[in-house]
Amino acid sequence: MLRTHTCGELTINDLNKEVTLTGWVQKSRDLGGMTFVDMRDRYGITQLTFNSDDNAELRAQARDLGREFVIKVTGKVIERSNKNLKMPTGEVEIKVSTMELLNSAKLPPFLIEDETDGGEDLRAKYRYLDLRRNPVRNNLVLRHKMAQEVRKYLDGLDFIEVETPVLIKSTPEGARDFVVPSRMNPGEFYALPQSPQTFKQLLMVSGFDRYFQIVKCFRDEDLRADRQPEFTQIDCEMAFIEQEDILNVFEGLIRTLFKNVKDVDLIDVPRMQYSDAMRLYGSDKPDTRFEMQFVELNDIVKGKDFPVFDNAELVIGINAKNCAEYTRKQLDELTDFIKRPQIGATGLIYLRHNSDGSLKSSVDKFYNEGELNKWSQMFDSKPGDLMLIMAGVKDKVRKQLSELRLEMGNRLGLRDKNVFAPLWVLDFPLLEWDEDTQRYHAMHHPFTSPKPEDIAMLDTNPGEVRANAYDMVINGTEIGGGSIRIHDRALQSLMFKHLGFSVDEAQKQFGFLLDAFEYGAPPHGGIAFGFDRLVSIFAGLDSIRDVIAFPKNNSGRDVMIDSPSTIAEEQLKELKISTTV
Amino acid sequence: MLRTHTCGELTINDLNKEVTLTGWVQKSRDLGGMTFVDMRDRYGITQLTFNSDDNAELRAQARDLGREFVIKVTGKVIERSNKNLKMPTGEVEIKVSTMELLNSAKLPPFLIEDETDGGEDLRAKYRYLDLRRNPVRNNLVLRHKMAQEVRKYLDGLDFIEVETPVLIKSTPEGARDFVVPSRMNPGEFYALPQSPQTFKQLLMVSGFDRYFQIVKCFRDEDLRADRQPEFTQIDCEMAFIEQEDILNVFEGLIRTLFKNVKDVDLIDVPRMQYSDAMRLYGSDKPDTRFEMQFVELNDIVKGKDFPVFDNAELVIGINAKNCAEYTRKQLDELTDFIKRPQIGATGLIYLRHNSDGSLKSSVDKFYNEGELNKWSQMFDSKPGDLMLIMAGVKDKVRKQLSELRLEMGNRLGLRDKNVFAPLWVLDFPLLEWDEDTQRYHAMHHPFTSPKPEDIAMLDTNPGEVRANAYDMVINGTEIGGGSIRIHDRALQSLMFKHLGFSVDEAQKQFGFLLDAFEYGAPPHGGIAFGFDRLVSIFAGLDSIRDVIAFPKNNSGRDVMIDSPSTIAEEQLKELKISTTV
Structure with missing residues (x-):
């Protein structure tokens, strides 16, 4: 190997070792008569130092290094005065004695850093540079x-x-x-x-x-x-x-x-039975990081002259815990959410279980307090809860309420990516x-x-x-x-x-x-x-x-290699096919 | 699992255990009031016994089992009277108490045994049956x-x-x-x-x-x-x-x-350098399980009025140890071998180092004993050796002699499949x-x-x-x-x-x-x-x-699934291509 160590392995235990490292210039900065270079490889980052007093020519070369230049350096592991304890290699630096430029680099079209300034298309075209970033690698x-x-x-x-x-x-x-x-x-x-x-x-x-x-x-x-x-x-x-x-x-x-x-x-x-998944979550792939199961209301809401419920095959709702304080605007947002074309619901009915224990619904006209109390019992609601109710054809309304349930899960922070519910x-x-x-x-x-x-x-x-x-x-x-x-x-x-x-x-x-x-x-x-x-x-x-190392975009194209592409007439002829575009 | 054990694991240490096995009927035979069935799975073969005296009905069912029927049996592990110590399971058998037929089987088109009677085409068509055979698996x-x-x-x-x-x-x-x-x-x-x-x-x-x-x-x-x-x-x-x-x-x-x-x-x-591989073996992938390196003779054979050598770019030979006794017929076979169209040489010259130490070549007319002695020295030949010599254009004659070298390696048993020369x-x-x-x-x-x-x-x-x-x-x-x-x-x-x-x-x-x-x-x-x-x-x-589990034949066809095949016009239309056959 061209190197004796990787950029991720030298620590305070390696002091005074003579080492050779290879990698990319992540960044560099000048300070007085010195240049500091962060050198990166797959394994980590190690700081290099170049001092004019020791070797003015070498230090001048270091000043000329651009981002992403590929270098090989030899030097001694020394203790850093300004330690960075967040990095495994942060207590040491390499006092460089010789350096070889293995390859130079044009300025990359976007920052090779954890947070980059490159848009999706640009990063796709230069996927080989995007792959240098830690999160992607x-x-x-x-x-x-x-x-x-x-x-x-x-x-x-x-x-x-x-x-x-x-x-x-x-x-x-x-x-x-x-x-x-x-x-x-x-x-x-x-x-x-x-x-x-x-x-x-x-x-x-x-x-x-x-x-x-x-x-x-x-x-x-x-x-x-x-x-x-x-x-x-x-x-x-x-x-x-x-x-x-x-x-x-x-x-x-x-x-x-x-x-x-x-x-x-x-x-x-x-x-879980498929049938239960559909009944309780409206989905064959329920997110069970949170409960918020569907409650079926047909038995208690029908026959009260509210046509939306009377004409529906299924009336179902969810209990959004501690959301009773939702404003009109927030409720309107939820209604807009379920009315989006990809969900396609027509309306949302709510029942607030106020903190004072009173119940307030958007259909008070049709249901009295006793009836709303029955709803509350079905939902096992407590003061502070908000019930969101939808009605419609069974299969459709389940899917729609499933979307609303997931949306509420998001809003309530119930879908933590570090929690796993198989x-x-x-x-x-x-x-x-x-x-x-x-x-x-x-x-x-x-x-x-x-x-x-x-x-x-x-x-x-x-x-x-x-x-x-x-x-x-x-x-x-x-x-x-x-x-x-x-x-x-x-x-x-x-x-x-x-x-x-x-x-x-x-x-x-x-x-x-x-x-x-x-x-x-x-x-x-x-x-x-x-x-x-x-x-x-x-x-x-x-x-x-x-x-995926080299994914394709939404049109099935690999924009880096520009594929698919036309092929030579000769090739089509040999294959005995022709295109009819 | 339907089974408690595989057909490869029960031994004398499992005596008297009640076990359930699943697998295929490899073969069965009747002996007096008993039927013996060899049951096979991926892991091995276990012998089952069915006794009329114990259960006449079950034994009758066992007699009806055909080759490759799939069964599940439960019974007790007992010691075999007639042990087969070549098999890991050969000391025991299962005295079957219950049997379930999981699937029947038509008579396979060829024997599912290490040595089969099925030809290549038939085995390719029924690859899933060929894969049942031990060597293939x-x-x-x-x-x-x-x-x-x-x-x-x-x-x-x-x-x-x-x-x-x-x-x-x-x-x-x-x-x-x-x-x-x-x-x-x-x-x-x-x-x-x-x-x-x-x-x-x-x-x-x-x-x-x-x-x-x-x-x-x-x-x-x-x-x-x-x-x-x-x-x-x-x-x-x-x-x-x-x-x-x-x-x-x-x-x-x-x-x-x-x-x-x-x-x-x-x-x-x-x-080895590529150039040495070509010079010494006439091949960039020499079989080094055996020596028999090329000897170049240009310096000592030219200028003696033998036109084949004088006109050749390169004269080279190999020393086939202990082949001096090759008969005229055997030498003719070698000449025929190198004259085959895929090799394309025109002739072969030999030099025998007889057991009495004398030298005899097929070109005695042109070379005297002193000259043949020089050849012998070049080949480092010993009494009993046979030198095979070819002449021609450098690249071609090297390839040709390389083929002959491999052929001699085969004939002399120098290419043992259990010896590995990387x-x-x-x-x-x-x-x-x-x-x-x-x-x-x-x-x-x-x-x-x-x-x-x-x-x-x-x-x-x-x-x-x-x-x-x-x-x-x-x-x-x-x-x-x-x-x-x-x-x-x-x-x-x-x-x-x-x-x-x-x-x-x-x-x-x-x-x-x-x-x-x-x-x-x-x-x-x-x-x-x-x-x-x-x-x-x-x-x-x-x-x-x-x-390869499912290989294709020399025409690139998978004869089992019959692929490639024509596709629907509709499919071609959607892909905007047409065939021009």
């Missing part, structure tokens, strides 16, 4: 640590990491597949996997028993807020197990990660109705097994059939999901039928899997975690983009 | 172990695994790029990486210092003998280092793998002349640095310029290669110029990297190992296909 170091811990945990439980192919087959369900023309097979295409689902199931048929893979997956879809066309999954599958085994093994994974990476002991990983959500519906195509789709995927006792409803009441499917949620974010799979050809064929596949289509697309089920397929199931998302939660970040 | 378990060891070693040295993007940019050099049309950016394409080269260099510019990644790479090329369109690299890069540091760190990696995975202590990892080959040429395009190409890649003392020759004698480039070779196979990179914009631009890029082309394709070099790029270098190849060497296999 730390995210990737965290990601590395988490990946290592995942592998250690699963390897310790006899899981085998198997690489599944990236060049696979497009499916008719795969409207969001990226495809890859094959030069050797003109007119034909590979697809990039949205997940290694069928391959991991085949590995179970092969007897691999416990598989995992930290693997890139791909989805060519409109990139809403926080999606990336390529993303990383911790993909897992087990054979000869029941749902309980999966929940235990992967609860253990999450516990281990929190313990070993963040030194957080997860007290409890509660379990949760299993169980027993998802097998199918969900799609208005666009007017048919049922698999809520998880077509390989998910229905609960045996619900199979009979497939013909009569498909929407009510529950699946052996489960999600892991942390702080209101789904970080993983999975299911016990079908391992029986007849049941799998039945599922395909209900999903609108003809027998021929099913055979053409998934014949290899259906066939495999006939050669001795064991019971099996699995789970996949969104690794980007998991890392971002551990990092306390809202966006996955910050935990 | 063991390869993937080995692969998993090796990946874990690689990560452990590099993590221990502060390397960080960073995921680089899979959807990148096509380059004009990238004739072998797989491309991916972008739905969001019609008419534009991503490319799949042939390696993460530029990204890992940017990570060095970012200060990541020590990077690695076990990563899929892609190359759309004609699939010779043992290539796959997607393959896996151990990709590594370090900053603030010199070549010596890379050689030490990665020699350490290989040593650690051999020690921890195969319990082999590598004695020595010798280093080797660093150093100082590769920077450029190689390409007859097709009539210009120089980068031998390694365009980012490789020339030796400083050779830079001046770039203009005058480009073919002689040496690079800071190195390969690791094991047993005649290149398993890794790398270089110290250019980290200076001017030198990188000069390289692009010599590779035939215009300034505009270079900026358009690699502007981000050239720009990055101006913002403080540290000296850096790296290496990439072919992970598939490395695993296959550890497994003692000739083909990488056997260490």
Whole structure:
């Protein structure tokens, strides 16, 4: 190595050592006849000193160093007169005797500091400079640590990491597949996997028993807020197990990660039925860092000639503790919040439980004090509380109130990024109705097994059939999901039928899997975690983009390398395709 | 878990335990009133017994079990009367009390045994069944172990695994790029990486210092003998280092793998100049499990009126120890071998050092005993040795003799798969002349640095310029290669110029990297190992296909899932492309 030590390791214990360091000039300042340079590398910052009295020429060279110049210095570790005890290296400095300029640097387009002045676009274009900043680098170091811990945990439980192919087959369900023309097979295409689902199931048929893979997956879809066309999954599958085994093994994974990476002991990983999650939180991924559960009011509010409630399928509310003092303006803000197009509610009704014990609602016209007292009892409200109530069609109003609940959680500071509330959500519906195509789709995927006792409803009441499917949620974010799979050809064929596949289509697309089920397929199931998302939660970040080394923007572009781009005519010709733009 | 134990763990120490096992019926046989079933899972085989006297019905069910049926049994561990000490579980059997059929199986299309009767095509189609066979499964378990060891070693040295993007940019050099049309950016394409080269260099510019990644790479090329369109690299890069540091760190990696995975202590990892490798072995990846180095004879054979030698640029030979007794037929076989079109030599000359000490050559007409004695001295031959000599144009004849040397190594049993001879080959040429395009190409890649003392020759004698480039070779196979990179914009631009890029082309394709070099790029270098190849060497296999879970065939097809395949017109339309087949 060009260096004897890194910029993060020298302390008072190294006094008088002759050392060689390499790194970048973070900043420098002159003071009398001296120049002080903060030199940075991945491991930390060390102060260098250059003194005109000792070596005027060297000191002059030091004065010429610009930000981000790359240098190699040799010198002696000495005690600092002006110690900085906030830094590990803050008690020492290097009295430099020789210096070599390894590379110069133009002035960076933004500050390479924890708080930078660079906008998002500029930082994306110069991602290699943004990655020099501590917060960004730390995210990737965290990601590395988490990946290592995942592998250690699963390897310790006899899981085998198997690489599944990236060049696979497009499916008719795969409207969001990226495809890859094959030069050797003109007119034909590979697809990039949205997940290694069928391959991991085949590995179970092969007897691999416990598989995992930290693997890139791909989805060519409109990139809403926080999606990336390529993303990383911790993909897992087990054979000869029941749902309980999966929940235990992967609860253990999450516990281990929190313990070993963040030194957080997860007290409890509660379990909740999907139906309860929807009823109590209006969401299949409730943020359980705070309570504020929904209270259903249909039974006590209907029949009092208030049309908004009388005409509603569902009247529900939440109790915002200690918010009774909310001003008119604050209440208007909340009403505006739920009326925003992406939420789309029409109105908000409130009930104040005043500090003097009196109750005051926005619908006093229709409800007397006795009735409001019943409301208060339902909410278990105390003086000082504010009840926020909405009404409408069941599915919609639950979603709307869920948004309001999260907003109130934010306003009340109940969503602390350093608090972690994991949760299993169980027993998802097998199918969900799609208005666009007017048919049922698999809520998880077509390989998910229905609960045996619900199979009979497939013909009569498909929407009510529950699946052996489960999600892991942390702080209101789904970080993983999975299911016990079908391992029986007849049941799998039945599922395909209900999903609108003809027998021929099913055979053409998934014949290899259906066939495999006939050669001795064991019971099996699995789970996949969104690794980007998991890392971002551990990092306390809202966006996955910050935990990806070279992310793409909302248009799927990498602005640093300027990709995607046009390709040469010659290349298109060889691939036997043409563009029709 | 459905089971209490695996099929590989019960021994004489578990006698009388009540256990539950799951697995596949490997085979069964009847003996008197009993049925014996070998049940298999990933961990081993355990014998089950069913006795008519105990439970006639259960025994009848056992008789009905076919090969590969999936079962769950409960019973007691008892001592076997007929022990099989070759198996870990061979001293016990399970006296089954209850059995559940988890899944039946059709008769597999080939035997699921170590030695199978299935041909390659059939096994490829039913890869999920082929993966049940021990040798195939063991390869993937080995692969998993090796990946874990690689990560452990590099993590221990502060390397960080960073995921680089899979959807990148096509380059004009990238004739072998797989491309991916972008739905969001019609008419534009991503490319799949042939390696993460530029990204890992940017990570060095970012200060990541020590990077690695076990990563899929892609190359759309004609699939010779043992290539796959997607393959896996151990990709590594370090900053603030010199070549010596890379050689030490990665020699350490290989040593650690051999020690921890195969319990082999590598004695020595010798280093050889590229020029010496070519001179002594006619190959840049010599198999050094055996000596048999080339001997150059120009000085002593020319000028004796033997036109084959007189007209040759180079006359070289090898000493095949103890082969003097080779018959005429055996010598003819060797001559036929080197005359095969893929080798293309025209003839072979021999010199026998007979056991009585006399010398006999196939060109006695031109050379007298005194002259042959000189040959013998050059070869350091002993009675019993056979010298094989070829003549021709330097580069060609070296390649030809290299093939013959390997063939002799095979014939003499000198290429034992359980012996491992690693080797660093150093100082590769920077450029190689390409007859097709009539210009120089980068031998390694365009980012490789020339030796400083050779830079001046770039203009005058480009073919002689040496690079800071190195390969690791094991047993005649290149398993890794790398270089110290250019980290200076001017030198990188000069390289692009010599590779035939215009300034505009270079900026358009690699502007981000050239720009990055101006913002403080540290000296850096790296290496990439072919992970598939490395695993296959550890497994003692000739083909990488056997260490890949779901490989593609020579036409780039996955015959199991039938991919690539045509895609729907609708999909093409959305992607704004059409096929021109």
